[in-house]
Structures are given as structure tokens and as C-alpha cells.
Amino acid sequence: MATAVRKCSTMVNEAIQPKCEGTFRPLSRRQVQALARNVTKVPFVELLGGRLQGVVSSGSDMDRVYVSWIEAGTHNYYCSTNNNRPCGGLRGSPCKHLDSLLQEAVLQYDLRQVATYLKLRGDPESYTAKTLGSGISGNEKKEPAGAVFSRFLAYLRLCELAAPAEVAAEDAWFV
Numbered sequence: 631m632a633t634a635v636r637k638c639s640t641m642v643n644e645a646i647q648p649k650c651e652g653t654f655r656p657l658s659r660r661q662v663q664a665l666a667r668n669v670t671k672v673p674f675v676e677l678l679g680g681r682l683q684g685v686v687s688s689g690s691d692m693d694r695v696y697v698s699w700i701e702a703g704t705h706n707y708y709c710s711t712n713n714n715r716p717c718g719g720l721r722g723s724p725c726k727h728l729d730s731l732l733q734e735a736v737l738q739y740d741l742r743q744v745a746t747y748l749k750l751r752g753d754p755e756s757y758t759a760k761t762l763g764s765g766i767s768g769n770e771k772k773e774p775a776g777a778v779f780s781r782f783l784a785y786l787r788l789c790e791l792a793a794p795a796e797v798a799a800e801d802a803w804f805v
């Protein structure tokens with residue numbers, strides 16, 4: 631697992647570096663922000679099905695990951711290992727993995743989009759990356775980690791595919 635995550639992180643950096651140096655179409659500000667994501671710490675984050683969800687590496691064990699999610703609207707949340715062992719950091723409030731998930735979601739999507747998607751109270755513009763967690767006021771809601779974790783594994787499989795150096799015919803879809 632740790633090896634796959636490291637490889638994914640390296641691939642992201644190698645793919646992006648030439649683009650940042652202007653040898654390819656310049657990246658937008660949002661894309662550059664996305665590149666600053668700490669993929670080793672939070673290898674997978676997505677807004678899907680009314681949730682912010684993702685996978686967060688353990689700070690102490692490189693082979694352990696946590697599956698974390700926050701539900702839009704209710705702001706209920708949960709965090710467990712991929713083997714469904716509850717996170718010890720959940721003590722009536724979101725753990726550090728959920729906070730890391732929020733921080734990386736801000737880099738991946740941007741602050742306003744995350745705050746709006748999660749339906750945080752008040753003006754989305756009033757939040758900063760550091761205060762975003764204060765808007766999460768739901769309850770712990772235990773659920774199996776399998777659905778999110780299998781999406782992460784599918785994402786890792788995509789990272790294993792060889793990327794062609796030249797423009798692929800399918801790229802025409804994005805022009």
C-alpha cells in the first residue's frame with residue numbers, strides 16, 4: 631500500500647513538473663494549487679454522493695490507512711481503518727484524519743467549493759482553511775469503509791497505467 635501511494639505521488643510530481651515550467655499549456659491557479667496536495671499524507675480525496683470522503687495515511691504506520699468522510703448538510707462523520715477498526719482519535723469530535731481530509735480537499739477543489747458542497751452554515755467566504763473544521767458539528771456515524779476504500783483502490787490501479795508521452799487521441803475530448 632505505502633509503495634503504491636509513493637509511486638502515485640512520484641507520478642503526479644513528474645507529470646506536472648514540465649507543465650509548471652511552461653513547456654506545456656500553462657496551468658490555472660486552481661490546478662497549481664491542486665499540485666501542492668500532499669499525496670503521501672492524503673492519497674485520495676473526493677466530493678461524491680453528498681460527502682467529502684477519502685483515504686488518509688497513518689502518521690505512525692506507513693502501511694495503515696484511514697478511511698474518513700463527512701456528510702454534507704448533517705455534517706455527520708466517521709473515520710476507521712480500511713479494516714473497519716474505529717479511529718482512536720474520534721472522541722466526540724472529528725479526528726486529525728478528518729482535519730487532514732478537509733485541508734487537502736481545499737487544495738484539491740478550493741475553499742469555497744468545499745464549504746458550499748458540505749453546506750456549512752453561513753457564508754462560505756467566511757471560512758478559512760483553518761476554521762473549516764469548526765463548521766463540522768454533526769455526530770459520529772459508524773459505517774463500513776469498503777465503499778470508499780474500493781474507490782481508492784480503483785484510483786491506484788489507474789496510477790499503474792503507463793502514460794503515453796505524446797498526445798493521445800482521447801485528449802481531443804478536453805480541447
Ligand SMILES: [Zn+2]
Nearest residue numbers: 709717725727
Ligand atoms: Zn481518524
